[in-house]
Amino acid sequence: MPVGTQGTVKAVPQETLESLGAEIILGNTYHLYLRPGHEAIRRMGGLHRFISWPRALLTDSGGFQVFSLSGLRKVTDDGVQFRSHLDGSSHFFTPEHSIDVQIALGADICMAFDECTEYPADRQRAEESLRLTMAWATRSLAHFRAHRGEVPWLEPSDPKGCCMQCFAIVQGGMYADLRRQCAERLVEMDFDGYAIGGLSVGEPRELTLEMIAEVLPLLPKDKPRYVMGVGYPDEIEQYARMGVDMMDCVLPTRAARHALLFTSEGRLNIKNKQFAEDRNPPDPACSCPVCRRYSRAYLRHLTQAGEPLAATLNSIHNLAFYLGIMQRVRASLHAESAGAETQLKADG
């Protein structure tokens, strides 16, 4: 899922995202709550209409940004008091308020409000953080069930907003037993889908993998399983093959703005002088609109010259590369499962 923090996947128009095959993008609850404001977006018919994105939208709970961006946080059992990174104004987020904001945005998928446990965290801290996340998950789900669909634009065919879904977030730091305990209890609560959060927060990659491997088998296979905030191209392929259905990451677009391209030949720092007269496409194996039309030399020139088109073209390629990985993984999983079925029939 490309990340559209402020209601835009940075530097890429929505029509381009559609043509690249992006079926769902993320919006950030914290950012959109602060600017332009969730009530304004509700009045304008929801985030889909506001940003002109008819496909699916997932909103995070705002928790991650509250913890990573805002100043002067004060966490209580009730919620989080924080100051805006934009103007220092004071705000209070509870699980109920986070869900209210996400409902106002009209997300297809809302995320339960959680505390993203920092890394490293000792066991006592991870336990305490997990206790909060669990309590907040219960409150998030109850509030979601009571209020989903409270938007002015609901379809007559969906009078109770049942198309809106709420996902839980598994936390537990880097403690496998806490992770398992969290997953089991959240699954009992019967969310519409399950995310694994609190990863890619600075831990070594083996630990990320270990936590995913511990939690994934405990999550229902017939509901979406989502790993938040990952990752590099080889990571997302690895996790998808393990059974992860959804991932989001700012990496393809953020790296693009810093001149880093992901290609079938590895990573290219397109600023590098070696590309100054390289007439090859960024990735000769890629058929995205950028690789079909532009050369490495041109992208290097745009980057060197500080041209805004650099961010756009680099982002389009990186997103196409990421989406292409997932398309190939999906096709290969389909083929495997078709093969298995054929084998079953032959055996039968």
Added chain:
Amino acid sequence: MPVGTQGTVKAVPQETLESLGAEIILGNTYHLYLRPGHEAIRRMGGLHRFISWPRALLTDSGGFQVFSLSGLRKVTDDGVQFRSHLDGSSHFFTPEHSIDVQIALGADICMAFDECTEYPADRQRAEESLRLTMAWATRSLAHFRAHRGEVPWLEPSDPKGCCMQCFAIVQGGMYADLRRQCAERLVEMDFDGYAIGGLSVGEPRELTLEMIAEVLPLLPKDKPRYVMGVGYPDEIEQYARMGVDMMDCVLPTRAARHALLFTSEGRLNIKNKQFAEDRNPPDPACSCPVCRRYSRAYLRHLTQAGEPLAATLNSIHNLAFYLGIMQRVRASLHAESAGAETQLKADG
């Protein structure tokens, strides 16, 4: 003509320019000479190939930028010594060198090297500047005729590069007689087209209009007549109806990056709070891809949030608006001339 200073119309991909109907764009000789360098571009097959723009390209002579951007200029009859605005390095441009650079870029239309007379300039200064421009025009044309086509990628059907053209630039400050004198002498030299330069340099608009009205009738009707560096939407319409064939201006794209939109209802500063919840398209009378998809409220949000997509979408709309004006003027001139023909036949 949209302006592509550094080999890109800022924030707008080439495929979008094509879909908007842009048939020709500008490249800036000064900028491309400094970065990535004209020899690098020649080695890569010319500017068309380097930036992936198969349609027409015009390059300015570099004179305007040398005078407006670079430091420590020293002008002699031979040429201009100047320092790069990028790194302070020292360079020397002569008419011959400017033409060499433009040939290396592979422009379809090269501009003679001129001195853009500043405003205000007293008569003596304007006369002296004009003397230089005239001498440089002679040298530019001679050098162009001797060297055009000296590029490695020429079509076999055009062994001498005859598809390349060279336009002269009429200067003369705000003195009608100097302008007329300049125009007459340049026309005698038989350039492929004629530009009126040194306008839109701070003079009142009536003076711009007066200079165009003085010069235009002296330029051959069967060759392109080009007014450089104009203008606002009503200006370009007015000049086109007077018989001007070509204009270039950074205004549509530069204004877009500063949140100023040109519309059929006048100028909108899209940053304005009044648009915060305005679900109308930027221009209800416009059918560009931006007006078909996005609202004023969304463009305002992107601008407020400092999102790069703001520059892209605002620029696309403004360029569509400018190109639309010219399309309508062309259609109306065609209709008038068809009407005149019918009338002639009826009279006959």
